[in-house]
Amino acid sequence: MAAFDPSRTYRAAVIGAGSGGLTLAVGLAGFGHDVVLIEGGDVGGDCTNLGCIPSKALLHAASSGIEDPFTWTRAKRDHLRNDETEEMATHERIALVRGWGRLTDHRSPHVVAVDGPDGPVEVRAEHVIVAAGSEPVRFPIDGLAAHRTITNEEIFELERAPRSIVLVGGGPIALEMATALADLGTAVSIVELRERLLAAEDPLVSSTVADALEARGIAVHTGTTIERFDEPTSTALLADGTKIDEVELVMLAVGRRPKLGRLGLDVAGVEHAPGGIVADDWGRTNVDGIWAVGDVTGNTLTTHGANAIGRRTVQAIALPRVPKVGGPRAMPAAIYSRPQVASVGLSVDEVERRHPAGRRRYTVDLASIDRGYTDDLEHGMVVVDVERFTGRILRAAIVGPAAAEWIGIFTMAIDHGIGLRKMFGTVHPYPAYAQAVGKLADEFTSDTLPALPKEFAAMVRGRLADRRLR
């Protein structure tokens, strides 16, 4: 293990040992650099402790009938946390310092002041990477007792599934917890202020997901919020007049904000906005030698996003004069609810803004293809917006089984400039859901091949015809 030496100037100091920070620390250490990793909370950050890992574990436990699902989930989380902590604590090139890092006004080397269990210390380093992460947005609800109010920071500490819960917010965390808790028998209500769930996704995605959740007995209230909570009767009173009775818990899942407060950004002159530290695709901030990756930047709120940018930051620091491998790529998003949701490409707004007219849209109802038929799937779809003539994919979204896995077909297509025209003829196994991709390519081709207008459409649909049999 590498003991921290306050007299040394390290190659890099990393503030935060979450997805971004671990990528940087392990990556730079892999290039032979000595690194100080500064973490006041748990090694592994939100992903390991409060996010991806426990949520996926709880989803698995809930859907597979594992006994004591919360205990099991915590055991999974703790095992991984301990493993990552041990790895960092014993790494020969990484000195783990426990405490909260704060930038100072020193440059060359930069100095990070650390407060916390390891006492106030100063860490000197040529490069500082800020990877301090984000936290859930919290706000008071009129009348609601604190003991009933949780976020993703508390939910995995429950001993059992609540009898009922109101999830405030209709984003990824809410959908995953709705799925897991509904599997565990909780009466779940979702209350989303905007007019639809998953406001960052296509409206078709939102409506398909809402239909699917409602079919499972989850109540979806959109365009409203909890106006007041009546503790004596445990009733949530919504702004639209709806009453939700016998509410045991209320979970706030309305979004996340970067943890900027105690980072000393202004002292160090690091440009930032409420949405996060301003950093480019390689993690560069406006201050030479200070970098920022992950949720703290607002550029990404996912582990794979932090990892992708963090890997580029590692290269930029370790190999400043070597041509970089792997520039910015399409960034997918995935939600592991049931149905799963995944998307990739331009944002919905960007599609609208950059391609106001010159695009086509294709959709496939997964319930209408053969596998949807054998699986009795009721709600699932694929939607793509493509460049009008080439079929170049602007954005793709999937709602349905294993969406997070086969979104990669579209990610590859975007990264390599493969439009629907070129995807024509690619064979997907029968009767996989991914045959929908072939169907999209067929429809685009039949619409755009000048020589073969409508007859071709009939032909290419072939056996994989829409089957609306129920």
Added chain:
Amino acid sequence: MAAFDPSRTYRAAVIGAGSGGLTLAVGLAGFGHDVVLIEGGDVGGDCTNLGCIPSKALLHAASSGIEDPFTWTRAKRDHLRNDETEEMATHERIALVRGWGRLTDHRSPHVVAVDGPDGPVEVRAEHVIVAAGSEPVRFPIDGLAAHRTITNEEIFELERAPRSIVLVGGGPIALEMATALADLGTAVSIVELRERLLAAEDPLVSSTVADALEARGIAVHTGTTIERFDEPTSTALLADGTKIDEVELVMLAVGRRPKLGRLGLDVAGVEHAPGGIVADDWGRTNVDGIWAVGDVTGNTLTTHGANAIGRRTVQAIALPRVPKVGGPRAMPAAIYSRPQVASVGLSVDEVERRHPAGRRRYTVDLASIDRGYTDDLEHGMVVVDVERFTGRILRAAIVGPAAAEWIGIFTMAIDHGIGLRKMFGTVHPYPAYAQAVGKLADEFTSDTLPALPKEFAAMVRGRLADRRLR
């Protein structure tokens, strides 16, 4: 609907209304051609009636606890069969003739003699497409009563899951039925003559699947066969000395052979071998105007294969002078067992033969990546063989969740010449299983980028480290 007119010379006669035949009939009709579709059995062929559809339905019913799974499966099958039959019987350009088609020695037009419910008739057509399909290989087992012996042609007629079954053969059908029946509580034994299951797949695939099945309580006997069956004690005696007691049913699933017998191939001069009619990637046989697609050719034994070739045949017939869209592509295979298995690319033998030395092999254990950890996955893997320097994918195989869906990432890579080097940096959602694809690209890149040898390997592995925690 189009009534058959024996005095007409049709544009095409299609022998067989399975996956290949339906593609041809619907496709050519879509181009405005009048087609005679000849079918002596059920419209939909093996896929709808005896294969993909009922097997996937039974797998779904078994894994989701649907009551009376066999009744439910038959209802699904019947609904689809009736739908396809109705579609063919009422199609304005397709005349459905019930009976068994046989080629004659007539050329230009070709004459197909049909025996069956619609009486002996002759069908005249410029083009004849033979899509007669295949049937399970059957053979007697010493001592085994006929009433205990089934194939995929009988299994879906069962009223309930048997208490115990021996599946003879270790291919796709056996694995899917083993999965469904094990879910339904049947004691399942697989007896495969070759040294491993799935002999057409990579040995690593075979061993991973065998481990997974055995972990679920399915007995796997390889390198042996049933030597004798003792009816009084219901015992299967294997050649290796093993006894399997209390066997209720024995299912033969050792392979399929093309239904060549009554097609009149020799009379018509159509070249064929025991493996099937000799046809090229466009369905052409040696006789002008006679085509063959699907299982009857031995070129493919899948619905998506029959569809892919059938679509090209449609183009070749309907648009002989128009440049073709969608030439031969990589042909994936998928098995919907648990774990799922999917593969694409050159055959295992071709990889060995064409690239005896100039290749690299990479594997990822899906149990060791983060999602495998949260899902408690025990058996799953990805293996790729790639061209040594470019990372061009020769063959890829996946064993694990949703393999049939995300094999498409590799299919796209093969179709578009995207090697592992170019796949480096493509972002897959955390924590999807498909992140294994990124890991393969990382490992290849770290092995082959001359500027960054070993340090890079450590870096690129980053957060998605192997986690062997159990």
